[in-house]
Amino acid sequence: MATSAPLRTLEEEVTCSICLDYLRDPVTIDCGHVFCRSCTTDIRPASGGRPVCPLCKKPFKKENIRPVWQLASLVENIERLKVDKGRQPGDVAREQQDTKLCERHQEKLHYYCEDDGKLLCVMCRESREHRPHTAVLMEKAAQPHREKILNHLSTLRRDRDKIQGFQAKGEADILAALKKLQDQRQYIVAEFEQGHQFLREREQHLLDQLEKLEQELTEGREKYKTRGVGELARLALVISELEDKAQQPAAELMQENAVPDQWQGKSIAREEMARQVVQDTRDFLNRYPRKKFWIGKPIARLVKKRTGEFSDKLLSLQRGLREFQGKLLRDLEYKTVSVTLDPQSASGYLQLSEDWKCVTYTSLYQGAYLHPQQFDCEPGVLGSKGFTWGKVYWEVEVEREGWSEDEEEGDEEEEGEEEEEEEEAIYGDGYDDWETDEDEESLGDEEEEEEEEEEEVLESCMVGVARDSVKRKGDLSLRPEDGVWALRLSSAGIWANTNPEAELFPALRPRRVGIALDYEGGTVTFTNAESQELIYTFTATFTRRLVPFLWLKWPGTRLLLRP
Secondary structure: OOHHHHHHEEEEEOOOOOOOOOOOOEEEEOOOEEEEEHHHHOOOOOOOOOOOOOOOOOOOOHHHOOHHHHHHHHHHHHHHHHHHHOOOHHHHHHHHHHHOOOOOOOOOEEEEEOOOOOEEHHHHHHOOOOOOOOOOHHHHHHHHHHHHHHHHHHHHHHHHHHHHHHHHHHHHHHHHHHHHHHHHHHHHHHHHHHHHHHHHHHHHHHHHHHHHHHHHHHHHHHHHHHHHHHHHHHHHHHHHHHHHOOOOOOOHHHOOOOHHHHHHHOHHHHHHHHHHHHHHHHHHHHOOOOOOOOOOOOHHHHHHHHHHHHHHHHHHHHHHHHHHHHHHHHHHEEOOOOEEEEEHHHHOOOEEEOOEEEEEOOOOOOOOOOOOOOOOOEEEEOOOOOOOOOEEEEEEEEEOOOOOOHHHHHHHHHHHHHHHHHHHOOOOOOOOOOOOOHHHHOOOOOOOOHHHHHHHHOOOOEEEEEEOOOOOOOOOOOHHHEEEEEEEEEEOEEEEEEOOOEEEEOEEEOOEEEEEEEEEEEEEEEEOOOOOEEEEEEEEOOOOOOOEEEEEOOOEEEEEEOO
């Protein structure tokens, strides 16, 4: 709405000629001109030393500046009138309710008394009570507080921006991590699908080979059966003929070998008769031989060779799958921990290294004082670190004098020679052989070898885990029911220390045994730490603290904890 002419004239009268705005806290100077108080403070002194009026250029003294209260009230009324003209009905009432008025004079509060800390109207400002006090316009008094608020608000806004930046970066990091996890999920699915496809193809390949071998064996079986039936029929005919001859009267049987009548009485007859008898005897043996009959080979040499090769492939498959499983279990699920031995639990027959990670066996008992935690009869020792949760893994290296690569190669060569000899015995010349007394003599040698193996088994070592409360005094069986889950190793073989012992046949003799403990899952898994082949798994329910366990009664052998 346009402003009316009288109101516009009044506005010009109450306008400061310096700031060109309504007079705020109007004051008059020596020449009578009126300005805002804040504008007069901005007037700089002239060359004469005193400030001059901007309108008439007359000098004035700042100490003579006096407020014009009536003009201040007029400015307030003009502003109110101007606002009222553009106000909607009802706005006036609301503004009157929002505007704080002086309780004594019912005037609008314009000033702030710095001495008393009170809001003042124009009349309170000129009253005897507040005239000597320092009173400033409310806007000016609020300015420092507003600046503090604005400064603090700026600080809070910066903090907000930083938090938003951190939050945005954190959200980006989380999204990147989630994206990485999703990629890894897809990678796992793809890798396992590829692995499954590879295993399915290898499985089908082996099954196809097996089916082909079965077919060849079935065809050979039919040929073998047909040949055998024919040979049995021939032998049945021979047997029947001989049975008939055996039933002949003596005269008829001997008539075939008798001398003809025309040869009777001649000397040459006797000689011819002798030759005839010998010839008839040879013909008889040729016609009815004892050994020269067909026994055949039930399986063709080539098929038997392929069958043996297929068995080798199955062993390789078993070994590869065990190594694969052992490596995945160790690398993906278990945490490798460093363990040491507890010297207070070590038997007097054992000697520990300074770092408590190596143990050797001594045939002489050492140590006069027995700790309460010490094994007294059994050459055992426990680990110093125990476990009550989680999946942990450590290794035990077996250092044995004489365990060299050449020894293993020699064993493998001997096994190969035995297999060749066995194969030659199977693929003989096809004739039946009879037993001899040498086989009975060999039985005694085998019994002596078994006794020697039993003596070797007495020198062995055990690696595994045990309850920290395991019994340590007297002769112990050290079985799972006693709180010990361990493997026993010796030169003769490997056994799971169960009741009864279970002999194990790993592909390679382990020089470093991996021990994987899954406390919550209730398993103790042993692997060949070098080839990753699975050796044996104990299953149990664990309720007490478990510690590493070593037992050594094997001169020239050391057990080392790794890492």
